Amino acid sequence: MAKLSFHHTDGAVDVLEVDTGTSVMRAAVTNGVRGIVGECGGQAMCATCHVYVRPGYLDDLPGIGDDEEEMLDCTADPRDADRSRLGCQLKLGSGLDELEVDIPGSQV
Ligand code: FES
Numbered sequence: 001m002a003k004l005s006f007h008h009t010d011g012a013v014d015v016l017e018v019d020t021g022t023s024v025m026r027a028a029v030t031n032g033v034r035g036i037v038g039e040c041g042g043q044a045m046c047a048t049c050h051v052y053v054r055p056g057y058l059d060d061l062p063g064i065g066d067d068e069e070e071m072l073d074c075t076a077d078p079r080d081a082d083r084s085r086l087g088c089q090l091k092l093g094s095g096l097d098e099l100e101v102d103i104p105g106s107q108v
Contacts, residue, residue, distance in 0.1 A: 002092035005100040006033050007054075020093030024101060025049035028087060035103035042088035044068050048108060049087035050075040051101035058082060060096050065089065077104035 004027055006014040018027045028036035028049075037048035044067040053061060064072070068089045072079050083102075092099060 002096065003098045004092060006035070006051075007100065007102045008035060009103065009105050018092050022092050024051060024087035024090045024092070024099065026088070027092070033103075035107065036087055037107045038088060040088075044071050044086055044089060047071045047074045047076070047086065050077065050104050050107060051085055051087045051090075052080055052083040052104065053085055053090075054100040054102065055083070057096075057099050060099075061085065061090065062096075075104070076106045076108055 001017050002020060004016045004018050004024065006028060014033045016027055016031055023042060025036055025038040025042055029038045039048045040046035068086050071086060072084050075084065090099070
């Protein structure tokens, strides 16, 4: 299990315990976390799962693939050069046993 926290723009926080291998997007959609859409189902083709990873976790993240890199230029809210990631490309576990992300104000 891994701990995943979603910070909303209004200050609310959703904290989930999720199975290893679950993506940030899938965890959000499955548990009704508002602000994450996941329109393409996790194929890195929509950018509606955009999140800003909190600074303390940046060193633990996997690298950014070509598809993710391309879609991060299509986010509704501005891309942050260091913190923006696609939630569908971040899977919990394998060194990422805890993660906190900020949800952008808009996804579409
Ligand atoms: S769910 Fe579409 S890019 Fe992540």
